[in-house]
Amino acid sequence: MGTGSCTWIHSTYLCFIFAFLGFLRSISPKLTVDHQIVRIKKAAPTPLRFRSDGTFKILQVADMHFGNGKLTRCRDVLRSEFEHCSDLNTAQFLERMIELENPDFVAFTGDNIFGSSATDAAESMLQAFQPVMKSGIPWSAVLGNHDQESTMSREEIMSFISLMDFSLSRTFPSDEDYPNMKMDGHGNYILKVNGAPGSSYAN
Numbered sequence: 001m002g003t004g005s006c007t008w009i010h011s012t013y014l015c016f017i018f019a020f021l022g023f024l025r026s027i028s029p030k031l032t033v034d035h036q037i038v039r040i041k042k043a044a045p046t047p048l049r050f051r052s053d054g055t056f057k058i059l060q061v062a063d064m065h066f067g068n069g070k071l072t073r074c075r076d077v078l079r080s081e082f083e084h085c086s087d088l089n090t091a092q093f094l095e096r097m098i099e100l101e102n103p104d105f106v107a108f109t110g111d112n113i114f115g116s117s118a119t120d121a122a123e124s125m126l127q128a129f130q131p132v133m134k135s136g137i138p139w140s141a142v143l144g145n146h147d148q149e150s151t152m153s154r155e156e157i158m159s160f161i162s163l164m165d166f167s168l169s170r171t172f173p174s175d176e177d178y179p180n181m182k183m184d185g186h187g188n189y190i191l192k193v194n195g196a197p198g199s200s201y202a203n
Helices: 003-031 087-101 121-128 130-135 154-162
Strands: 058-061 105-109 139-142
Touching: 058 087, 087 121, 087 130, 121 130, 121 154
Parallel strands: 058 105, 105 139
Antiparallel strands: none
């Protein structure tokens, strides 16, 4: 076989490889799972620590009762406000409070969503916690009696919350937190706050 024939075969082979790679690239979106992009959780800045002035500001948020976003109307408002008031008002209020208070930590203390109004628990929680995730401030949540009344169990909800951006939430009590006791439940955990940098309480 002459040199020219070898060159022709090699060229044909390379063309085939490039064509096949182009084909794979063209169909690669179809090979993903439900066309979802896999992303990594954004980690909260840790450890939690008092400021140099000895303060540590916590913004507590309770009973948001988030439902289906703009589709869920407000309760206990004036009749004239009802048509224009929805869960979005809660989200906007939370975002504004975070901006004004500039807390070191945000604690959500239950009934984050309202089961009977939330047709998709995961989507409702993503919307409810969006303002704090957007801020980049460390946060955590525990559950109330209404959170599990939608489409997820308490364990599933806590697991989902723990995977959200900047969340320090935990699904189960940790043996490290409770070395001498047995504690059951989902969402029972301890978060430690270290002393101010340079102080005798700094860890």
